Amino acid sequence: MSLSFLLLAVAALCALSFYFGRQRAVALSGGRHSNLHSLPAHYGAYTAAWCGIPALFLILIWYMFQGTVIETLIISDLPAEIVNDSGQLSLALNSISLIAAGNGEHLSVSPEIIDAGRRLGNLQTVANVALVVVILSAAVLGLAVSYRKIEAEMRARNNIERIARYVMIGCSAIAILSTVGIVFSLLFEAMHFFTKVSPLEFLFGLEWSPQTAIRDDQVASEGAFGAIPLFAGTLLITLIAMCVAVPIGLFSAIYMGEYASPKFRAVAKPALEILAGVPTVVYGFFAALTVAPFLRDNGAVLGLDVSSESALAAGLVMGVMIIPFVSSLSDDVMSQVPKSLRDGSYGLGATKSETIRNVIFPAALPGIVGAVLLAVSRAIGETMIVVMAAGLAANMTANPLQAVTTVTVQIVTLLVGDQEFDSAKTLSAFALGLVLFLVTLGLNVFALKVVQKYREKYD
Known part of the structure; x- marks a missing residue:
């Protein structure tokens, strides 16, 4: 059965x-x-x-x-x-x-x-x-x-409430233990990696070449594990994506929430949220087959050397993918601002734009910060678009027209196929995962501080 x-x-x-x-x-x-x-x-x-x-x-x-x-x-x-x-x-x-x-x-x-x-x-x-x-x-x-x-x-009702409480406690415990298990699994394997490679070399090294060398004249007898090129590529693509997603997402949220008619909002918001349901591999195809050739051809016209796989192509398409996260969440947060704040602003003679800038936006800022950080986390964790549009080259560059790679792409590359989990090459994936976890934790702590500061002011 x-x-x-x-x-x-x-x-x-x-x-x-x-x-x-x-x-x-x-x-x-x-x-x-x-x-x-x-x-x-x-x-x-x-x-x-x-x-x-x-x-x-x-x-x-x-x-x-x-x-x-x-x-x-x-x-x-x-x-x-x-x-x-x-x-x-x-x-x-x-x-x-x-x-x-x-x-x-x-x-x-x-x-x-x-x-x-x-x-x-x-x-x-x-x-x-x-x-x-x-x-x-x-x-x-x-x-x-x-x-x-x-x-x-x-007392059947009391018994049912007690059972429900135990079930919820069990679910919470499972969530907590799962998080603890993930952290300890990353930490254990990362510590194993750092016994083979110096943490200073990993965190501050400028060359990433994790493959095992087969000749003495290669990078090193055990490869090179400087992760700075990966961090730089991840930050570069994330920055480009945020430059696209945050302004467009916020402006679209403000328009749909404060200016658009109910009929237009009923059509535009679901249409915008469809972007969040498109598979990332489709965005990757779009970036590789449309955006990257467009940038390369127009860059040649302007005399720019644009790589066939570039951080700019991946970042632009990733920004389009992330727009619904910023727009929809920001719209929901701003719509929850009490009507009394709006009425008070209008009663003092403020215009709609002044009310949005000075009342609605500051009051909704904690939720907007959460939406932006969710978008940042989504961009940092994206893989398919980067693989198909930005490539696998671990280049140490700030030029968005060149090919770069990200931490998540390298994790996937290192763990594909048959691997020996006693080699520094495979264990480096866990060290990269630990760094991503710490970065995400830092973003969450920062968001919590912002939320606490402005919640005290506007609650």
């Missing part, structure tokens, strides 16, 4: 539990809900919760450990010479998986591997059947126990 079908079965049991629990509460009330401590729906929700939550918890635990347990059982029956060799073990496990899936007819393997593949198939079948039995049994047991506990004096 597939996971989706099992979840549908649990959902159906929860719906049935809700019905039974509500009907029992109605029967206990004698037709008068005032005889119950809580509403009948609370009793139904209580029964549904005790039916679904244990089943979902068991599904989560099962899928977390099922693969590891089965793999351990399979490995325990393999010959010692295979188990002790990581390369042979990995190849054997792949062959066993193919045999278990029924796709191993073309494999030339030992009888032990064939037997292990058949055993794996049997174990997976038994595990799937056991999963269905255990989950459905847990759901039915939860339904029966909670149904029997329903009484007129039972």
Whole structure:
């Protein structure tokens, strides 16, 4: 039974539990809900919760450990010479998986591997059947126990609120632990990288050449890991994108929020927000096939040496992509400014433009700063447009007409294909990711300070 079908079965049991629990509460009330401590729906929700939550918890635990347990059982029956060799073990496990899936007819393997593949198939079948039995049994047991506990004096609403609070605490804990796990995974691998490469060389070096050298006359015996060219390229493209997105986005937000008619706004805002839904690879094609040739051809007319892949082409198209983030969020923030502030400004004789400059814009500034920083984060994390329009060359330049690369592009390049996670080349991707994380954290702290300053003034 597939996971989706099992979840549908649990959902159906929860719906049935809700019905039974509500009907029992109605029967206990004698037709008068005032005889119950809580509403009948609370009793139904209580029964549904005790039916679904244990089943979902068991599904989560099962899928977390099922693969590891089965793999351990399979490995325990393999010959010692295979188990002790990581390369042979990995190849054997792949062959066993193919045999278990029924796709191993073309494999030339030992009888032990064939037997292990058949055993794996049997174990997976038994595990799937056991999963269905255990989950459905847990759901039915939860339904029966909670149904029997329903009484007129039972505080069902309090129990449901307590369960909801625990669920929200669990979701918050998952979010926090995920963030902590990401940080520690980056930090651990980055520290491993810094044992091979000096942090000073990484943070202040001017040459980026992470490939392993095969000759003594190359950059270095272990490559060059100066990340300044990557940081410069990232900042250059982000700056160009912000120069496009921020003015256009803010002006369009001001026009749609303060000057445009309701009919025009109803059409223009959704049309503008469509830009946010266009896949980034489409923007990349547009940048590579339209914008970059246009800049190159017109630059040649003006006597400028414009590269076929340039930071300007990537930044312009990225700025167009980011316009909806700035425009839509800024419009929403400015529309939330209290009408009393506008009326007070008009009552003092201010014009519409003066009201926008001196009242609405300052009052909405915290939200606008948040919108701009969201756009900055979006620009820093963009990859496809840079790959297709700016190239992969780690050039140390501030010339927007030249090819550059960014941190995210290099992370993707370093982690594509088969990699050895003990080499400085691969580990440098984690160091770059850690730097990006710290930069984003700094932007968020700065935004928080701005929000706190102006919120005290305008709240």
